[in-house]
Amino acid sequence: MSPSMNLARKYDLQRGTDYLRATPDSEGDPWDLAVLQGRFVELSGRSECATLSMAASLIRQAQLQREVAVWIGTREAPFYPPDMAASGIDLEQLPVVLLSCAKAIARAADLLLRSGAFALVVLDLGARVDLPIAMQTRLAGLAKQESALLLCLTEKSRKVPSLSSLVSLRAEVQRRPLGEGRYSCEVQIIKDKRRGVGLRGMGWKHSELHCGPAGLR
């Protein structure tokens, strides 16, 4: 290894203090595309979850920053487009890849991440979590290399383990009704490798206010 590579690595270690400067309260707000880019994130939830809504929030952030996001999911149960439009998303510039199984979803993600053109790649895996480790390793590496956020949406409770140890950040989303058609969607961090938060640790929280879909407003 050349001396300059050694020097670069030393520089990265010195920069590591940046990541430890945690802002655990929500006013620090680490749930931001700029902070999450380059990471493999799993967003999960069960009955009262709001995973699609929080994914839409990140897509909107990307679009507001004039970046392109892509959605990869299954043909049988995609998101409902009028709700995405009501969340402030430009549907025409949100490419959606509709496939049949988790492996195909992962292969498509590989092709899209490799291009470096997408700031956010959403994999809507649902309840099926059979993503091979080798594929996850490749996808996590590509996300880091291209500074893209790889966001996997899964349907599981917080007690069920993450997709794998490669997941850099695992969060659970819960939805709480506030009355008058308003809902608070809260992202509770379960695991954050960069901030040293584990299952026993106190994870930070991020909250957003949403209105209900048509009929619930």
Add this chain to the structure above:
Amino acid sequence: MDRLACVDLPFLPLQILLRREQSWRSCPAAVVESDAPQAFILSVNRIARRLGVLPGMRYAAALGLARELRAAVVSASEIEQCVQEVVGELRNFSPGVEPSEDEPGVFWIDARGLDRLIPSYEEWGRSIQERLQQQDLLATVVVGFSHFGTYAAARFQESGASASSRRGRLQVFGESQDEFTQVQKTPLAQLRIDPATRDTFAKLGVKTVADLLSLPAAGVRQRFGEDLGLLLKLARRSQDIPFAGQKPCLPLRRELLFDDGIDRVDHLLQAVEQELLPLLEQLEESGQVLASLTLDLLFERSEAIQELIRMAEPTLEAGRILGLVFLRFEGLKLAEGVIEMGVEVQGVRATQRQGELFEVRPARSLSAGNRALARVQARFGNGSVVHAVLHDGHLPEATFRWQSCSRIEIPEPPSVRLPSLVRRCYTPALVLAPRARHEPDGWLLGGAEAGSVTRFVGPYILAGGWWARALHREYYYAETSKGAIYWVYYDRSRRRWFLQGVVS
């Protein structure tokens, strides 16, 4: 003559870096242009300079001279934030503050009419320096009569002194002639002149402002351009730039009176939302983004409560702001009803990263994205890469269709007051098992884990098509005890329940 002060924060990016990393003050430290080993060094502190590290070197080369060299990038948004912070501090000394557009770290303060309010300009200048020192910033203050004169005097150093030894100075010119005399001694190397022009001047033996003033103005303008022509005019005092203070971002406030008092947190939140959205629109119109929100809650008997919510990054996104308000109110215990509430928003100027006006971010290639989508389409078949197109339809499945996505462009998302929750839509809708006549555990729509249905919202009836195939669907939202919300409908013609989707 009108008085003016120039406040110069030398090497502002380096000062910001050392303020951020206090432990680096005793180490060699540098600001680099990017986070890479071959990045150029932009400025260095004294310790690094003594070890031979100079601006213009590459970081990797500098590490060879100073093994303990610490370096980091200081972003444009950090610099802008610091500039606005300094403007805020300087406004305590005069309402007119003008930050330099070309050189962050240089400010002019309008000192007209202050001679009757302040004991002396020396004390005034010293107070400015002390105030900035409390923010860990070092500044040189020069009180004079013109933009250029005070700026050149702030930049002036005795010959032989190194740039890094430039400490905060205070200088007050009693007469404009004194200012002019000082300006003439200023070396051109200490002013912001194009390096190539400066080198040309050096070859011609033009090294100070006095040498520059001896040149014919028309010739300078013709050979070196209008910018240098203007500089010559300013140096000759034949022209000064009119003071253009930055308008302060005044807070916007709304007051609400509640006749019956509000003692429920969710009602308070609704009231905040109602007042906040128009305030955000006002901020947007004036080119600002929200930096902080102050909520004042007044009671009849109890003590008033003030909550200050600061945004990590200024924004106009109502959903995020209200999310923070909700988290703050969550732990609030109201002993009695709120009779009056004040909502005050403080904005800051939108930088290029904030608000709705974004410049194109570099680095991502749309054509590479289009090629990747084409590869996915080729791999998985036509119809695998689509985008949604909305239609005016009654049935949920008729309100949109998937259309082949041939190419992508820069997105232009619409603005929304509050984002909506998104439903997952099953196509086709899933047939549910018939409901038993008796349901001792309630209707377990999503299984035992999701809990039994506790509430129905609806019906929303969609009926028609009598001329072809009659259709009658009664849509409901079924909420369960565990908080799940299912989107279901009862099809009268088929006498079956269907699961159209779920709110997620």
